[in-house]
Amino acid sequence: MTTVASVEPYQVGGKQRYRARWRTPEHKSREKGGFTTKEAAKLFLADKVVSMARGDYIDTSLSKVTIGERAGAWLAGKESALKPSAFYALEITWRLHVEPRWGSVALQAVEHSEVQAWVAELAARRSATVTLRAYGILAGILDVAVKDRRVTRNVARDVDLPRKRKKAHVxxxxxxxxxxxxxxxxxxxxxxxxxxxxIRWGEASGLRVKHLDMLRGRLQVDENAVKVGTEVIVGSPKSHRVRSVPFPRFLAESLARQCEGKTREQLVFGDGHNHITTPSWRDGWFVYAKRRSGVPAELTIHDLRHTAASLAIAAGANVKAVQRMLGHASAAMTLDVYGHLFDDDLDAVSAALDEAVRVSSVGDLWAIGDSGTSETSAIPVIARK
Structure with missing residues (x-):
């Protein structure tokens, strides 16, 4: 039977010292020397044995690797799970804000107070979005280190983070x-x-002639074309689900003109071959169109999506219809974003209930007078005997 742990004496400079030897759960040999007494070596070894029995053993040799050495595998995992545009932002944030500060720091050397100071310093000069993304990268790498039993806990957790303020929709x-x-x-x-x-800009950019159903007044969202760096990446919609979106009849003629002379496989907008890219926020056509039309200067391309939701709700669309149109994962998500636009429905509900009571026999029981208020008191007549 192989000895799992042992204490051995040895001589160094004419003095006796003790060395603790043990095997890790992965069956790798480890040792630590320099103990002046056999008892001290045994106590150290007992702690190791107990931690292995509990399942929380940490191989300290593995915690000496740096954040930078572990970042490659972490980023590779994210690349396979995220949309190209999202991963691009993540990779840029790593190179600009995380690697310069933490790339050469060993896992075991990261301290909670230093992480907090770094977050505060970053938040002072960058947006909350960038700060939270950078923090998420560091914390994510350390989370994996904990699961791999390289460190006992993630010291980056439970730090004070900046609040991300939502931009007001236009x-x-x-x-x-x-x-x-x-x-x-x-x-x-x-x-x-x-x-x-x-539909989102990338979804409009990826719209092809074959995706238009003029008879039904529907367009099929099947592709999403997003510019990542200098390259346009074509993939699935954000939700990874194809959806059918209705368009008003008055758009049919102008959409048909966009398709003239194009094959079914060609793109609706632009020259049919190249995906249109978002206009410059400094001096693109959208900037000049806003200025000349007099719409709010803070309007963004994405605010046109919010506009579509508000116009649909004002026209009487319910939350499920808006959810399907926008491609949200759930109606709860739609309400989180646009719930305030449904507030007027509350007035409609109370008015409808009031009218329903008036035309039923229930109204007589409440002693409702011609003025619409109780002629006696708030207590129903039916309750009096």
Whole structure:
């Protein structure tokens, strides 16, 4: 039977010292010397044996690797799980903000106070979004180190993080959408499609002639084209699900003009071959169209998606219809984003209930007078005997 742990004496400089030897759960031999007494070596070894029995043994030799050495595998795992655009932002954040500070630091050398100081310093000069992303990378790498039993706990957890403030949505009226589209020139149809269907820019960019059903007034969201760095990456929609989105009939003619002379496989917007890319936020056509149309200057391309949701809700669409149109994972997600736009429905509910009571016999039981209020008190007549 192989000895799992042992203490052996040895001589160094004419003095007796003791060495503790043990095998890890992976059956690798480890040792630590320099103990002045046999008892001290036994106590050290007992702690190792107990930790292995509990399942929380940490091989300290493995915790000497650096954050940078562990980052490659962590990023590779994220690349296979994330959309190219999301991974691109992650990889950029690692190179610019995490690697310079933590790349050469050993796993076992990371301290909670230093992580907190780094987060505070980063938040002071960068946005909450960038800070939280950078922190998430460091914490994620350490989470894996804990699972791999390289460190006992993740010291990056439970630090104070900046709050990410949600940007206020800009909602356009029908008149404002029309004004913006008129000033957008050749992109007029694109603006109207974004504002009345709620599809994302990348989904509009990937829209092909074959995806349009003019008879039903539907467009099929099947592709998503996003510019990542200098390259346009074509993939599935954000939700990874194909969806059918209705478009108003008044868009049919202008959409048909976009498809003239194109094959079924060609792109609806642009020259049919190359995906259109988002306009420059400094001096692109969208900037000038906003300025000339008089819509709010803070309007973004993505706000046209929010506009589509608001116009649909105002037209009477329920939350499930809006969810399906936008491709949200659940109605709860739709309510989280646009719940405030349904507030007017509460007034409609109370008015409908009031009318229903008036036309039923129940109204008589409550002694409702011509003025619409109780003639006596708030206590129902039926309760009096």
């Amino acid at each position: 909602y356009l009226t029908h008149e404002q959408v029309d004004a913006l589209a008129r000033e957008a020139g050749q992109y007029a149809t694109l603006v109207r499609v974004l504002a009345y269907t709620g």
